[in-house]
Amino acid sequence: MFEAGIYRKLVLVFLAIVAVVQVLKLYHIFAVRSQPPAGAIRDLTWGDINFLHTTDTHGWYSGHLNQKSYNANWGDFISFATRLKQIAAANGQDLLLVDSGDRHDGNGLSDITIPNGIASTPIFIQQDYDILTIGNHELYVWENSVQEYETVVPHFKEKYVCSNVEFKLPNGTFVPFGQKYRFFQTPNQKLNVLTFGFLFDFNRNNDGTKVTSIKDVVDNESWFQEALESHPPEKVDLIVVVGHVPISHKWPELFYLHEKLREKYPETKIQYFGGHSHIRDFTVFDEKSTALQSGRYCETVGWASINMKDDNVRNIRERYSRSYIDFNLNSFLHHANFTDNKDQFDTEKGLEVSTLIKKTRKKLELNRPLGYVNDNYYVDYVPVWDKKNIFNLLTTKILTTLQPENSNITVAEERIIIINTGSIRYDLYKGPYTIDTQYIVSPFENQWHKLSLPKSVAVKVGRKLNENSYILANTEQGMKQIDNRQLAPPHQLLMPYEELLSMEKRQDIFKYPIALNNDDKIAIESKHRAKLPKGYVTYDDFGHDGDDTPHKAVVNYPVPNVVESKQLNKSTSGDTIIDLVFYDFITPNILWALKELNYHITESSEFYSNQYLGLLMNEYVKESGI
């Protein structure tokens, strides 16, 4: 009797264990449902109208020569777009190409020439865009604005749409880059599309250009109201807004525009394309409006599709789809249905452009090695104090080699050198350090300026600049907004340092950038994902299945707006006068910080050196390697 009782219990326990294992197995399969097997690519979802979007390409038209995930070049992208347009046409659908600006500053192909862009712009314009607009990097330097106005705009004609930036003609009048808006019909679906192009409220543009905030255009510019009046809702099937503006819910500009457009077009579908903050993102504005942002540096081609005939749509995901396509040949061949068949995939024009890129790189000697990098140095994959962090390398080794330009510059015994972290544009990877590397990492050829300050004041400036507040300040150029967040790397623009720091205490946040429900965590932590290549795991308003290629997430640690290289003598007593040395680019921010510190400067900053950071890096690598 006793044995039978134990036996029965053992059987029950065994059955219970089997049941639990089955449930977990089902749960696991179910939870990992959105993860295709390693190496598999998530297919695109096509709609009546489809879009390919690029933004913040910053001259990366050669592709990423040492990163397989982004190994396609601009010629491959041209072939890819051509093939997808053919698929769309065969299905009676539309496919439009859109670009949101920032086309140089960050790669040797675009930056080694004077002015920059001379060699790269002829490559960029080979892509057959349907809608494009301007980025802030086309506006810092007058020569780049001239190039945009005289080369890019005439090439694309009515397809270049820019609603709030103007160019000053020799006679002093301001005219738009391209058209302020465009109304056109799509070739296959015959959709009537009303298009605008906007730049974020940028105030560091050169004097030969003018930027009007989106709010001012919408509220005060008569042409905008007239454009809406002359294109009433019954005549417009779709509004497209191409912006060099972040689409994040944290960035208000496009949401203000949306609110005003909805007053006029309560039911019309409105599709936004964003840029500037260098991230993959997708936001839902309302049931009939979404926004796509497509990363940076030719790492991503954004994809959006819309079902225009949607009277009985129950869920917004039946109306819209979005994908972030890794800018590599594997993805391009897959989505264009030419897997393992590159010869057939290549178009004549694509091959011509790939050849042009090779010839241009050779002519510019971009692959000429200057030295060797023995380790990887990251912008934010490791904390800023880590010896593998590039800012640690710069502040402890490279900046210490900066010399005043000549002997008649008076220099103090001690100094602090400050750089904005947004001036460093990419990681420094192990391998040959070439001419191209200099521009990839630190393209800005700013002068160094200095102020002689009491040490007690100078040591506080960096900390003040790392406060993240949007400040209205009276600068030399008049009332300008000083936004210290704009000094940081673009992809951290929306996650201010303090906010990131506060999260740092909860390590989990760096694995899951947003709070995820349990089955997502299972999906991410699953053994399957652990084997995947590192890369973007994008969490947006549609969830985390947007990346066409599943990756193992990288972690982004917080990066302050500025970092400092301190050459100070701990032994000196008293408030000695030291040199505060900084990039002339951040002078408005330095002056703001000193004002905030109640320090009244008696003289303006003084020229210190032309040895900009890229040159210092080159010399350092040649001398001692890194």
Ligand SMILES: Nc1nc2c(ncn2[C@@H]2O[C@H](COP(=O)(O)O)[C@@H](O)[C@H]2O)c(=O)[nH]1
């Ligand atoms: N030190 C310098 N930093 C610069 C300069 N021009 C731009 N920047 C930095 O880049 C971001 C904007 O980049 P984006 O790709 O997001 O538009 C800006 O906020 C600065 O941090 C420069 O000449 N010198």
Ligand SMILES: [Zn+2]
């Ligand atoms: Zn950019």
Ligand SMILES: [Zn+2]
């Ligand atoms: Zn930008």
